[in-house]
Amino acid sequence: MAGLLQRHQAAVTCLLLYCLTGGLSIPDPRQRDALIQREVSMQTGGKMVLTEAELQLDAVLGKMKQEEILREDFxxxxxxxxxxxxxxxxxxxxxxxxxxxxxxxxxxxxxxxxVEWLVKNATYRPYCYMCFTVSQSIRFIFSSQSPKALEHCSPWTLLESLRAKMVNTTDLDNSIMGNLTLFTEQDPETVYPNQDVLWYKFEQAFLAMMGLxxxxxxxxxxxxxxxxxxxxxxxxxxxxxxxxxxxxxxxxxxxxxxxxxxxxxxxxxxxxxxxxxxxxxxxxxxxxxxxxxxxxxxxxxxxxxxxxxxxxxxxxxxxxxxxxxxxxxxxxxxxxxxxxxxxxxxxxxxxxxxxxxxxxxxxxxxxxxxxxxxxxxxxxxxxxxxxxxxxxxxxxxxxxxxxxxxxxxxxxxxxxxxxxxxxxxxxxxxxxxxxxxxxxxxxxxxxxxxxxxxxxxxxxxxxxxxxxxxxxxxxxxxxxxxxxxxxxxxxxxxxxxxxxxxxxx
Structure with a gap:
C-alpha cells in the first residue's frame, strides 16, 4: 500500500513539473472562450455571418429556447x-x-x-364505397355501380347512404381518420409497444388510403x-x-x-x-x-x-x-x-x-x-x-x-x-x-x-x-x-x- 502511495505521489510531482515547465499551463479564460467559439463555429450555421436584424431575432429566439428547455414537459x-x-x-x-x-x-x-381534408373531402363525394377488413382496417373504392366483393373484406357500403341514416356523422368520420393515421390520443407507448406493431398499422393505413x-x-x-x-x-x-x-x-x-x-x-x-x-x-x-x-x-x-x-x-x-x-x-x-x-x-x-x-x-x-x-x-x-x-x-x-x-x-x-x-x-x-x-x-x-x-x-x-x-x-x-x-x-x-x-x- 505504501509503495502504491509513493508511486501516486511521484506521478503527481511529475505532472506538476510538466505544467511548470510549459508542457501544460493553468487554463486561461480567454483560451477557454476561444475553444468554445471554435467549437460553435464548427456546427451547422456556425460560420454564417448574420446581419444586425438577424442578431436581434436570434436574441429573441435564444431567450425563448432557454425558457423552453427549463420546462418539465420539454x-x-x-x-x-x-x-x-x-x-x-x-x-x-x-x-x-x-x-x-x-x-x-x-x-x-x-x-x-x-387526413382530415381527405375524410371531409374525398369520402363525401358521390359513389364512394367502404368495406371493413378482417384485419380491422378499411378499404375504399369509387364506382358507378356496386363494386365486386373484395377478398377478406365485408360487403361494400355506400358512404352516402350510410351517412344519410345517421343523425351525427362525427364519430364515423373520426373512426375513418383513425384508420388513416398513426396518431393517437392514448398513450402511444401502449398502443404501439414495438416496431412490428407500428409498421403493421403504418402499412394498413397506406392500403386504406390507396382506394381514395x-x-x-x-x-x-x-x-x-x-x-x-x-x-x-x-x-x-x-x-x-x-x-x-x-x-x-x-x-x-x-x-x-x-x-x-x-x-x-x-x-x-x-x-x-x-x-x-x-x-x-x-x-x-x-x-x-x-x-x-x-x-x-x-x-x-x-x-x-x-x-x-x-x-x-x-x-x-x-x-x-x-x-x-x-x-x-x-x-x-x-x-x-x-x-x-x-x-x-x-x-x-x-x-x-x-x-x-x-x-x-x-x-x-x-x-x-x-x-x-x-x-x-x-x-x-x-x-x-x-x-x-x-x-x-x-x-x-x-x-x-x-x-x-x-x-x-x-x-x-x-x-x-x-x-x-x-x-x-x-x-x-x-x-x-x-x-x-x-x-x-x-x-x-x-x-x-x-x-x-x-x-x-x-x-x-x-x-x-x-x-x-x-x-x-x-x-x-x-x-x-x-x-x-x-x-x-x-x-x-x-x-x-x-x-x-x-x-x-
Missing amino acids: PPGLHFFSARSLIQASPIFSLLHKMPKGGALHVHDFSLTS VTYAPVFRDYYYQGLTEFYMDNVMYLELRALLPEIYELDGRTHDKAWTLKTYQDVTRQFTAEHPDFFGARIIFTIHRGVNLSVMTEVVEEAMKLRKDFPDIMAGFDLVGREDSGRPLWYFRDALSLPVDRGVTLPFFFHAGETDLEGTEVDQNILDALLFNTSRIGHGFALQRHPFAKSLSRKKGVAVEVCPVSNQVMKLVKDLRNHPAASLMSENHPLVISSDDPAMFGASGLSYDFYETFVGFGGIRSNIGSLKELAINSIRYSSLSLKQQQEALVVWQRQWKKFISENTL
Missing part, C-alpha cells in the same frame, strides 16, 4: 403524439411556422395531405391540397417520393405511370402559376423494396424511360418500405447498375440507415447507397455507426435527409436530444430537414420537424444561423440544376429578408 423529450399540443402552443413554433424553410426533400405521396387517393379526381385535388398545405407552412419547393400507382376512373378505366407523372407535372404547373413565389415540385419515382430482382429490373428500365420523357418533373429513383424487413440494396445491384452500364443518367435518392440494427445486411445499405452514387441519403439514422461512410458522404457532398418526428414515432429514438443528427449538426455535416409522412403522424408541412431540430437535437447553441443554413441546404442539396438553385435562392432570400424584417420590429 417537448423533444416526449413522444410527438404527447408533445404535439405543447409544440403548437410554443412561441418558437409560431415563429418557425412563419420562417421560409426552403424545400421539403423527403416526403411521401400518400402522406402529403392531412388513386381515384383520378381525388388524386388531382389531393396533390394540389398537399402543395397548398406545404405552401401555407412557408415551404417553397417539394421533392415528392411517389409510387406512381395505377390511377382509376369511376367507370373502372385505369391510367399508367406516364399519365400519373404527367398529372403531377400539370398540377404542379397550375399551382406555381397561381402561386408565383412557390418554386415548384419534382417527383422521385419509388418502388417497394420487397419486390424481387426481375421486378426491380423492369422498374429501373421504366424509370430510365420516364426520366427521359419527363426530365423536368422526374428527379430520380428510390426504394421504399421498411428497411429491416425489406431486401437490402446490394440484392438489387444488377438492376441498379443498369443506368451506368447503359450510359443513362438516373439519379438515386436512396433510403438508407433507417434502422437501429447494427451489423446486418440492412445496416450496410448506407455504404451501398454511397457505392451506387446516391444523391442524398434518406434518413441515415445509422450513419454515426459508419465512420467511413460518414466521411465519404461529407467528401462527396451527399446530404442526409433527417426526419426527426418520423424517427421518433417509428421508434428509432425516444428522446430527440439523443438523435444521431445532434452530432451531425455539431460538425456541420451536410443535412436537410424534412417530414417524411406528416399526415400519418398528425403533423403538416415542415414546422414540427424544424421545431424538434432547433429545440431538440440542435441543443442550446443552435441559433438563427443554424436555421438559415438548414433552409439554404434544402435548395443547395435539391435535385434542381445549378441555375435553378440560384434562381430559387434569390426567391428564398427575398422571403427570408421579409421574415426577418417583420419579426424584428
Whole structure:
C-alpha cells in the first residue's frame, strides 16, 4: 500500500513539473472562450455571418429556447403524439411556422395531405364505397355501380347512404381518420409497444388510403391540397417520393405511370402559376423494396424511360418500405447498375440507415447507397455507426435527409436530444430537414420537424444561423440544376429578408 502511495505521489510531482515547465499551463479564460467559439463555429450555421436584424431575432429566439428547455414537459423529450399540443402552443413554433424553410426533400405521396381534408373531402363525394377488413382496417373504392366483393373484406357500403341514416356523422368520420393515421390520443407507448406493431398499422393505413387517393379526381385535388398545405407552412419547393400507382376512373378505366407523372407535372404547373413565389415540385419515382430482382429490373428500365420523357418533373429513383424487413440494396445491384452500364443518367435518392440494427445486411445499405452514387441519403439514422461512410458522404457532398418526428414515432429514438443528427449538426455535416409522412403522424408541412431540430437535437447553441443554413441546404442539396438553385435562392432570400424584417420590429 505504501509503495502504491509513493508511486501516486511521484506521478503527481511529475505532472506538476510538466505544467511548470510549459508542457501544460493553468487554463486561461480567454483560451477557454476561444475553444468554445471554435467549437460553435464548427456546427451547422456556425460560420454564417448574420446581419444586425438577424442578431436581434436570434436574441429573441435564444431567450425563448432557454425558457423552453427549463420546462418539465420539454417537448423533444416526449413522444410527438404527447408533445404535439405543447409544440403548437410554443412561441418558437409560431415563429418557425412563419420562417421560409426552403424545400421539403423527403416526403411521401400518400402522406402529403392531412387526413382530415381527405375524410371531409374525398369520402363525401358521390359513389364512394367502404368495406371493413378482417384485419380491422378499411378499404375504399369509387364506382358507378356496386363494386365486386373484395377478398377478406365485408360487403361494400355506400358512404352516402350510410351517412344519410345517421343523425351525427362525427364519430364515423373520426373512426375513418383513425384508420388513416398513426396518431393517437392514448398513450402511444401502449398502443404501439414495438416496431412490428407500428409498421403493421403504418402499412394498413397506406392500403386504406390507396382506394381514395388513386381515384383520378381525388388524386388531382389531393396533390394540389398537399402543395397548398406545404405552401401555407412557408415551404417553397417539394421533392415528392411517389409510387406512381395505377390511377382509376369511376367507370373502372385505369391510367399508367406516364399519365400519373404527367398529372403531377400539370398540377404542379397550375399551382406555381397561381402561386408565383412557390418554386415548384419534382417527383422521385419509388418502388417497394420487397419486390424481387426481375421486378426491380423492369422498374429501373421504366424509370430510365420516364426520366427521359419527363426530365423536368422526374428527379430520380428510390426504394421504399421498411428497411429491416425489406431486401437490402446490394440484392438489387444488377438492376441498379443498369443506368451506368447503359450510359443513362438516373439519379438515386436512396433510403438508407433507417434502422437501429447494427451489423446486418440492412445496416450496410448506407455504404451501398454511397457505392451506387446516391444523391442524398434518406434518413441515415445509422450513419454515426459508419465512420467511413460518414466521411465519404461529407467528401462527396451527399446530404442526409433527417426526419426527426418520423424517427421518433417509428421508434428509432425516444428522446430527440439523443438523435444521431445532434452530432451531425455539431460538425456541420451536410443535412436537410424534412417530414417524411406528416399526415400519418398528425403533423403538416415542415414546422414540427424544424421545431424538434432547433429545440431538440440542435441543443442550446443552435441559433438563427443554424436555421438559415438548414433552409439554404434544402435548395443547395435539391435535385434542381445549378441555375435553378440560384434562381430559387434569390426567391428564398427575398422571403427570408421579409421574415426577418417583420419579426424584428
